[in-house]
Amino acid sequence: MDSARYRCAKLTSVTTLSDLLTVTDLRVTLQTARGPADALRGVGFSMQRGDTVGLIGESGCGKSITALALMGLLPDGARISGAIRFAGQELTTLGEDAMCRLRGARIGMIFQEPMTALNPLHTIGRQIAEPLRLHKGLSAAAARAEALRLLQRVQLPQAEKRLDAYPHQMSGGQRQRVVIAIALACGPDLLIADEPTTALDVTIQREVLDLIAELVAEDGMGLLLISHDLGVMAETVQRMLVMYGGTVVESGPTAEVFAHLAHPYTRGLFAARPRLGLARGTRLATIPGRVPELADLPAGCPFAERCAWAVDDCRRALPPPQAVGPLHVARCIRLDALSVPTP
């Protein structure tokens, strides 16, 4: 009863607004041992309910910082500017109390390492019940019943027995199912999954991705999937944002991005992937150099130092987004030169 009413109320409140989430010119500066570092340099995107959006990039590109900013979990001393509008509310200026009411209730998060995301001292049932009791005020008995339903929903075998199990008694894949159950407990509008399958075996990865896709489709929530794996992106999200050096260097519908590989970084990432079917001894195309440290980011295009197409203008200022297709943009001033096959 309770949950049905909750869901109704929530739906009406959201349908009056076009966008579920709009991020505009988001900038984050972190305090590091080497001084302030610009971790995000103007990230912008928007999504509706039911959208699946992927953030892809290598370590240090800013994808996890984006997720933390959305959750209001940035480290101490971080400075944030720009806007994050979530269902009509501005999150960058929201107080901690109000943020707490959103977090876990309307924004759910799945973390990379299910073992560290779960508390080893509490039973699975208690951990799933926690957000239900906190956000929805359910009684202990009602929360337990709901926890059981959630465990069945994430297809955990022998769900009833598992309610009283501890995390160490489960495998990695099972733990990740529990983390998903916790994220879904309050029926969030937005689900953020930060590398949800990186710590899992490839066969389990597939099961977990299928499960997430299925649940997202059923509930019609928005999914923001963060990953470094192009294959995972290609199979899971409708739209993707490629991040490098704190900016979105390319964004568009997944099929479009893979069809054009407009930005040199996307192209390099794609070519560097070891994939099945390459003959033994094939040399992988490499991207020279290394991912820059945040504190060392140049003023211009962050990828210029590693880019075969870079010209002096690239190093002068951050290239503005250029249209590649209808919904497809890339931050590169050399798109014309790039449309010619590889140099």
Added chain:
Amino acid sequence: MNDAPLLEVRELAKHYRLPRERLLSPAPLVRAVQGVSFSLGAGRSLGVVGESGSGKSTLARLVMALESPTSGQVRLDSQDLNALTPAALRAAREKLQMVFQDPYGSLDPRRTIAQTVAEPLRVLHGATPVEQRERAAEALDAVGLGTEALSKYPHEFSGGQRQRIAIARALITRPKLIVADEPVSALDVSVQAQVLNLMQDLQDKFGLALLFISHDLGVVDLVCDEVIVLYQGRIVERGAPDTLFRCAAHPYTRALLESVPRVQPGIARTPRRAAALPAATAVGVGAEGCAFAPRCIFAIERCHSERPLLRELAAGPSGSRAAACHVAESVAALPAGAA
């Protein structure tokens, strides 16, 4: 010349005893590796793939003689490593070196790169400091790092550079065999390609044999001449990567391949079919049957009662192959992607 392969592993098994759960019950036994046999010729590369818990890393430690097997032999240059005296084993160690997964955990943060890279020389040969430094510079040069790296510390390097340093440390004794346990899985994609290319170059240049452990089938396909697939401590399939990955004869290999997310540029996203691999059951597998049978969609009655042995199949397009499956022929005949 000696015709014996560089590395020969025969009927290798390693069992671990867990703490007993109840006072009177027998302590549970984990069979991490069971009846594994293979050989690896000089200059060749063998890939080992499998899920976590399949025994990949135990196998690596057994080959490195860091653990002694419960039964079976590891022979390097026709010497049984576990039958050697401690002094002889020490001498044999210069022929085999290891590269670990995590380049952040495998280098001592308080030692300079020169100390770290030259340590095998100092320990195994008692080389003079001058000689150590010369050889360290040589090894660093081989992995594409300059001599200025010698006096630096690990924190001054990125993940990819650290993995190069770990490779230089393995090269310094001029080994015949390098065991690499997931050497690129902690690296970013763009850096991973650099390290994989380097490993292939070094293998060609120094004629190294490589035992390459990875969960990434694409990486193994690229680097290895032959692949073995482990499932619950046993080899379920063996063959050249192009045969194995094009027409796998074991249902488990097929399920692994099916699970790899792929990018097909220019092709619209299609919803995937249901998971190819049914969830692993918690129920223990009977000693008689095939360990994979409870998860296998091709399983027949015989699979539950009789454990299939690894047997040679008709040679594929690139050499011999073997699979431990009663219905291997019909599985291999299926078109790729049908599972």
